[in-house]
Every structure is written in C-alpha cells, then in structure tokens.
Amino acid sequence: MKRRELFSITKPSFQPHPASPGVGRFTNALLRTHENKEVRFYDDLIRGKQVVINFMYAECNGACPLVTQSLIKVHRVLNNRMGRDLFFYSITIKPDDDSPAALEHYAKTRRANLPGWSFLTGNAFDIETIRFRLFGMNHPGFDLDAAMHAGTLRIINDATNCWTAVEAFASQKAILKHISWADPPKSYTERLLESRVRQTLIDKEVKAYGYRRDV
Amino acid sequence: MRISAILCLLFSVLTIKGQQCQLTLAGTWRDETSNDKLYRFDENHNVTVLAGRNSAPIATGRYELDESQPRQISFTDFSDPTVLRIGKRPVTIKSYDDTSITFSIPNYGEVRWSRVDSNRYFIALVARAGEFYDSSGSAFPILTRISPQETVTDAVGTYSNLGQSAFGRVPALAYKEFMREARSDSEVMLRLEINSAQYERAIKVLQTWDRRVREDALLYQYQIPLNNIVLIKAVTETLNACRDDFKLYKLNYIHPEDWISDSYSPQFIPFFYFKELKKLNGPRHVTDEQFRRVFNQSAAMIDKRQ
Secondary structure, X not given: OOHHHHHOOOOOOOOOOOOOOHHHHHOOOEEEEOOOOEEEHHHHHHOOOEEEEEEEOOOOOOHHHHHHHHHHHHHHHOOOOEXXXXXXXXXXXXXXXXXXXXXXXXXXXXXXXXXXXXXXXXXXXXXXXXXXXXXXXXXXXXHOOHHHHOOXXXXXXXXXXXEEEEEOXXXXXXXXXXXXXXXXXXXXXXXXXXXXXXXHHHHHXXXXXXXXXXX | OHHHHHHHHHXXXXXXXXXXXXXXXXXXXXXXXXXXXXXXXXXXXXXXXXXXXXXXXXXXXXXXXXXXXXXXXXXXXXXXXXXXXXXXXXXXXXXXXXXXXXXXXXXXXXXXXXXXXXOEEEEEEEEEOOOOOOOOOOEEEEEEEEOOOOEXXXXXXXXXXXXXXXXXXXXXXXHHOOOOOOOOOOEEEEEEEEOHHHHHHHHHHHHHHHHHHHOOOOOOOOOHHHHHHHHHHHHHXXXXXXXXXXXXXXXXXXXXXXXXXXXXXXXXXXXXXXXXXXXXXXXXXXXHHHHHHHHHHHHHHHHHHO
C-alpha cells in the first residue's frame, strides 16, 4: 500500500451498482429522521450504501425493544463502520402516531441514539410502499399483516446490489454473518489475511477440543 | 424453543389494528329525541343549527372532537347556547357508527342523532372471466354517488384495454358495459346501497390506488393481479368498519376458511370473491330496475330545479 493511501482519510463515494433497482424500487419518499431532518429514502439513505432496515413503532412494548436491543449489540461490534459505510434504519409502521419526537424518545429510552442509526417516519402511503417493496413476499396473506415483517432485518448493499435478510431474533453471530455477506468485495490480500487468522483459530479449536466447533 | 416463544410474543404484542370505525361528523344530523332540529357540521369545525330542513340557521358555533375515535365533543362560541339540547360543557359520546351518534348527558339521559343525507350511494362489484389470454378478466368496484345535482362514478381495478389486462382508474367506456346485471355465469355483478360514510371510506381506498398507479407506487411491481386483490379486499372490508353491515367472505389466505385463494391463481381471485359475495348478499342486491328508479328520481329533481 502506498504511504499516501495509508494516511489519507477518503470519504466513501457511495456509488450505486449499475444493476441497482434505484428509485424505481426503493422509492425516493420524503421521510423524517428522529432528529427531525428531512431525507429522501433512496438518494440520502440507500444510494451506494450498505444498510440494515427494520420496522418498529414507538409505543411497541413487545418485539420492537427486543429487536432494538439485538441491533444495539450488533452496533457495538460494528462500531468502527457505523455511519461510515454501514447504516441502520428503523422505520415506524405507525407513521401517523410516531412523530420524530416520539422516535427520538424511543431511541433515547432504549439507548439506541447511536451514530449511523436513524429512526424514520413519513406518511403512511410512502411507508406502506417501502414496506411492500423491501419486505414483500408476493403473498397478500403475509404482506398485509404489518407484524409479519417486524421480526426481520433486511440487509442491502446498494453498491454491490446485494440483498439479504435475517431473522431479527437470530443470534448476534448469525446477524453479523448475514451483514458480512453484503459487505463490499475485499481485495485478495485482505481475504488472504482473514483466511490466515481464521485458520489459526480453527487450528486452536481442533487442538483444544479435537474438532472444529465454530462453524 | 426460545425463538418460537419470542415469535409468539411478537405476534401477540405487535398486532396492528385493522380497519377502525372513525366518526365522520361532517354532514347533517337530526336530533331524534327532539322535533325537527338539524345540526350541520362542516370539516372546518363549524356547526350550524337549523329549526327544520328548509329553515334559516337559528344558531351557529364551533365544535371540537377530542381525537379521531372521540369520546367527547365540545361546543364553543355559540351564538345562542339555549338551542343546544346537549349543553355547553363537553359531552360524552357513548357510541357511534356510520349513521348515528348517541350522547350520554348527566342528569338527562341519552340523546341520539341520526345522519340526514339527500344523496344515495352505491357500490357495484363487477368481474368477468374469459376476457384475457389467460382466461381471467376485468374485476373492479364501481362507486356511484347520486345527488340531486349530479351523479359521480369512480372505478379502479383490473380492466380490459383493447383486450389487454390493465390496472388503474377504469375509463368510463370500460365500466359502463358492466353497469348491468350479469348475463352469464362468466360474469358477476353485485350492486349494494351503502351510506355516505361507507362511500367516503371506499372512495378513499380507490383514490389511494389511483395515486399508486399514477406515481408508480404499486405495492406489487411485478405481480400486478396481487394489487387488485389488496384493493378489492380493502374496499369491501372498509364497508364493515363500523358494524357488520354486509356478509363478507374472509379473503385471508388461511386454508380451509379461504378456499378461493387456495384454489385459484391471483388473477382469478377477484372474480370468485365477488361471486361469493353475491351469494352471501344476494337479497340486498339492487337490481337494474331499482337502480334506474333511483336514477330517474334524482333526474326528475334536477328537472324540477331547472
């Protein structure tokens, strides 16, 4: 690596993949963050970025706080990437009830007001479109029930046009693995280094237990 | 085990309420327990009290509801507070539906108002089979408002555009050929008379879907027939938001209760759904003859005015 590259802080360019469905699928709906900032869904939040999206609502006392806690743990692990090339978006399914202030209160009380994590509200029409476009299963029986998608995390990397999803109640390890599947492609050297580290761990495990435990 | 327990919790706690009955106060109401006194509410929170249908206003004021599913109504700035039988203090709304409101007044009892409307409202659920290449066909709801001044018709759904299936606002030429009784088993038409609140809720659904088509915001971008299923389900279920007025088939995709979605591909579901609704609500079907009579009556009123 050149010295200049090593010491320069380069801002990610957030270029979408040529095959990205763009505004046509994501919509460019006008939403509001919990900080009461106006944002365009595709242009400001998705375009060229790696994102994790889930649905929730502020007055929810059952599943939503559990999912939020799970995401806080993931955030802790990926702290150095959050807000740089990885973003979390929690969108309310009750936009008529959840103002930016209500979402901010939710984020604060759940200690989720963390960098790179936005809680979003907007108008019901746009949010329903986004919910169907990102979480739809081409089955009205499932799709019309907003609760069906509350336990799912949608992971998208618009720069590589990679889409995946993971159960929000899966283990932290499983969530991290799913997020890594959508990571930007790594160089040969990086992959070689990672493989060496992994092999060392495997060797250690085999030595300690007689077989590889971490699969 | 842990995950399934959490999922149970998820579904029990995160249940999003479906259609709720919202009080639409705008319009004219008659106090059933008094004489002919009428209360006319507008959307800007103004209320006018009339002694009778054609009388001049006897009092004007403002009203405020505490929320969208209100429990209280308060009247302020009244020009003559004595005309209000329900008093000046906020009054408890005991119950309401599309056509009536019951107030509970301390030391007095209950006061019931019923909605007064000179317009007539209809919904026609029409569908046809064997029209397109895959043997499916047009399927859409038609909403009609007949007032002494005009007749307004709206239709959104799947229709035939030069023999090709199209989805969106149905052109007049396309819906007019369906405004008659079904002529064979490959057609279905159920026409029901509805009230103004049912009409307003149903028209809102149609307007939302019309907007979805115009703004390229369809819920299903590639499986277009699924959009029509969601549309017709919303329109028909909205009719029963305040009370079980019509007998509805449960289009919920749960077998064996919903045998239609289990047996047919999406493009045929509206046709069989309307057939089933026709079977369930047959006695309330408004025939062409009855509909024509209503239409002619309103036309006669227009003639009289002219």
